[in-house]
Amino acid sequence: MKPAAAQKRIEGVLAPVITPFRRDLSPDADRFVKHCRWLMNSGCAGLAVFGTNSEANSMSVEEKLELLDALVKGGVAASALMPGTGHCALTDSVKMTREAVRMGCGGVLMLPPFYYKGVSDEGLFRNFSEVIERVGDERLRLYLYHIPPVSSVGISLELIERLLARYPGIVAGAKDSSGDWNNTRAMLERFKDRGFDVFPGSEVFLLDGLRAGGKGCITATGNINPGPISEVFKNFRSGESDKLQAGITATRKIVQKVPMIPALKAITAHFANNPAWRTVRPPLTELAPEQDRQVISELKAAGFSMLGL
């Protein structure tokens, strides 16, 4: 394996960046770079591009690599990027992870292969192990992506244990999008002081996570509310933290009343004054007009804005 350079790990709030499509459903790299720069200027510590909220699995590997290339060429530091590189196909995961490492990405966020259900930890171990071995680069920082409500295939604590024992330093942490605080807490407790950085998949658990040793959060609404969410991260030891947390949780709850991905796009479209942002790839559909009006009007009533967008 190639030796690792001294690397500072990503800590703080990461947005799983929504992907802009043109009317013909092709990815719009210029708009993507612009949105990513806005996120980094608005408080995000990093960008988990090509996540669930990015409609990453609705794009080919080639489309994603083109966007990643545009991002780095567009001036976003590769060290702040944690692209999703896990696919059903082993060879796709290897290809994309290898490219991400080559470009100097701070990490990769890796889904398990998610077509077959009820697979064994042994099969999942072999998948991640094959990717790590084939990439063969000590610079790889692999974050496991646990999101059973969508993938239907989860990452058990026992699987983490095996991977961490075999690949310490490379297996760097996890995003826990189970929505189950008990699972996040169990991850935090079991892998404490072992170089395993846990990021809850929602800012609702940000403060609780930080207090239990978490390193931030990777959250859908980081796309639209990065400033206030990052304030919780920055001030979590202050007397203001509970109040700040209550504020971001309230915003999250407004957005969650409607389907998340088209909601993030509708909100961005509204505040960027660019309706093209509403476009999603099938099988998703945009919000119904009444849902769109509702989420915007409730956010405005709560004083929400996207400054500088």
Add this chain to the structure above:
Amino acid sequence: MKPAAAQKRIEGVLAPVITPFRRDLSPDADRFVKHCRWLMNSGCAGLAVFGTNSEANSMSVEEKLELLDALVKGGVAASALMPGTGHCALTDSVKMTREAVRMGCGGVLMLPPFYYKGVSDEGLFRNFSEVIERVGDERLRLYLYHIPPVSSVGISLELIERLLARYPGIVAGAKDSSGDWNNTRAMLERFKDRGFDVFPGSEVFLLDGLRAGGKGCITATGNINPGPISEVFKNFRSGESDKLQAGITATRKIVQKVPMIPALKAITAHFANNPAWRTVRPPLTELAPEQDRQVISELKAAGFSMLGL
């Protein structure tokens, strides 16, 4: 759209062909072509390559296109092929469907995008519609692949109704791997005489399906037992049909006692006297040795063989 030539549709027994991998997990095109030729010589009317049992989603689009090319160059008639071309990524589905049509495949078997769960029929309609429109070729024969136990995303009767109304002649049928005869019967009844060919996803339902207007079956065990299964298809109006059906159902039940995909590979490895056939890609794992011995010994005790393999 390009005009359709006169096309005879595939009817009978199709195998969702298992994919041979080398020790390094790369696809073995020579072994694949050889197995496909054996299947066609042993009673299969067609080959549903790149299905669930093929570990298709564990391979990249490029790997599948190379195998498809090898198959046609290796003398298997493209008109007998019904490759799986449905992916999570719209652009992958378009690319692979376009190539399959260009090569003259008799049809394509298309999964819905399966990453996001609980998606709407409108979103799924848009997915299939985009693929059909982008491929833009009247020669396309699209078979919808309904396999909710694995994909978690199904094809409802209402979705079929919409697609069939919009794309008659192109939307050509379905494989129903729900394992629910009531659903298969409902498909058969509702779309009777509308050019919609229904294939149950298991030979257990072959005779019932044929009697209700089905066109054959696309079945995992078609990989190992194509002769006897095709005998049911050929003789379904004879007095022997129930007895023939009982025979193939009994064989299926032996195989089903252990995980299906590694079982098919273990059985093929045994009868081809080639242990390399046992190799699966992660996240699957090969059978445990005792499972392997059990399924082989039960099959042998029942007089099973793979003649000419």
